[in-house]
Amino acid sequence: MTPAPVGFDLDMTLIDSQRAILASFAAVAAETGVRIEPEGVLSRLGIKLQDELAHWFPPAGIDDAVRIYRAHYLLLLGPCTTVLPGAAEALAAVRAAGARAVVITAKAELPARLSLDGVGLRADEIVADAHGPEKAAVLTLIGAVAYVGDTPADMAAAVTAGIHPVGVATGSFGEAELRAAGAADVLSSLADFPALYRKIIP
Numbered sequence: 608m609t610p611a612p613v614g615f616d617l618d619m620t621l622i623d624s625q626r627a628i629l630a631s632f633a634a635v636a637a638e639t640g641v642r643i644e645p646e647g648v649l650s651r652l653g654i655k656l657q658d659e660l661a662h663w664f665p666p667a668g669i670d671d672a673v674r675i676y677r678a679h680y681l682l683l684l685g686p687c688t689t690v691l692p693g694a695a696e697a698l699a700a701v702r703a704a705g706a707r708a709v710v711i712t713a714k715a716e717l718p719a720r721l722s723l724d725g726v727g728l729r730a731d732e733i734v735a736d737a738h739g740p741e742k743a744a745v746l747t748l749i750g751a752v753a754y755v756g757d758t759p760a761d762m763a764a765a766v767t768a769g770i771h772p773v774g775v776a777t778g779s780f781g782e783a784e785l786r787a788a789g790a791a792d793v794l795s796s797l798a799d800f801p802a803l804y805r806k807i808i809p
């Protein structure tokens with residue numbers, strides 16, 4: 608029997624995209640004259656771009672802001688994205704067990720794919736434009752055994768899907784916040800994932 612897939616969040620779980628994200632929001636602010644506070648963006652990191660922009664723009668301004676953001680992000684993601692410690696080994700551990708590593712992210716498909724390619728990470732599948740309950744639906748659909756992510760919403764998605772929520776404290780949230788959202792385990796980095804994975808898989 609093929610072992611069940613493992614779902615991974617992308618931003619601040621597999622890759623450090625914070626610099627590219629903040630620089631892109633700064634570019635949107637510069638081009639539109641709308642003030643965007645980095646602290647606000649960071650406190651919600653992991654939600655969809657449109658939902659973050661809704662904190663700063665009226666509904667009629669969001670499409671334009673998305674367009675400006677994406678134009679900058681596609682240029683910035685190469686030079687400004689780094690791989691997080693242990694990410695490659697975590698994906699490799701899943702693959703070595705004969706399972707698929709599926710990246711489920713709120714990011715759009717193109718920047719998600721380019722970000723992974725840029726840092727040399729390979730996912731078996733990418734499911735883009737998914738956040739919160741949508742992540743739970745995807746996890747259920749693919750029959751994942753665990754979801755690995757850096758936000759309370761990621762942990763809640765795994766709980767809703769009835770699978771093992773693995774928190775990794777490499778984003779904006781610490782162990783206590785991730786545990787409060789349902790994390791069964793919290794890692795300080797993905798370097799500890801292979802050992803945990805061996806305990807999770809039957």
Ligand SMILES: [Mg+2]
Pocket residue numbers: 616617618619620652653756757758778
């Ligand atoms: Mg994330």
